[in-house]
Amino acid sequence: MNSFWLIATGFGDSGFLLPAAFGVAIWLAIDRGTRPAAVHWVLLFGACGLVVMLSKLAFMGWGIGSARFDFTGFSGHTALATSVWPVVFWLVALRCAPFVRVSAAAFGWVWAVFIGASRLALEVHSTAEVAAGAALGTLASTSFLRLQWHRHLKVRTPRWLALGLVLPLLFFIVGRPAPTQYAMERLAVWMAGIERPFTRSDLLQAREPARAPN
8 A cells, every 4th residue: 555655645746846847937938928937937936845844854854743633844745745736737627618627637736635635645744744745735826827817828738848958857757756855854953953864753852863973
């Protein structure tokens, strides 16, 4: 059963979704008429990723979290999934009727929530972390779709072009979790001047890592 959840959670890994988000930005940026949409996407997706990163650094470096809610930072997989997948499915159905586009985006959110559930099944995140990640990612994707809904986007560039830019990265990365967690742990340790990053056990047991020697 774990292998099933591992496959599902892989579709929320930054190694998979960062190239996908990059492909969306490139596809929208190629045509002059949709470049404003590309800017909106980069800003909203970038803000979502930044909030996730800052929340993780704050906890791993300084122990900023909540023992009461078992919260150590936003679930990155859930936040990325709920921000990227609804937009991807909506763009795939861009030339279809409004009902089809809404249904496609809704399916993207359902799929993203399922990815969030995989984080719970694998006991990687708490309910509060997954819920917070889902709220953050949904805010980003909903904001993007609301901005574009009445603009009648017409992208002349074929989808295969963006796909061609991203697929080589996906084939190289899928199945290999991105080393973002390790990189943030090292960064947090360096920034906070401690010997090791804060962990969930530290939070729940009110412990603090030792300071790094000068």
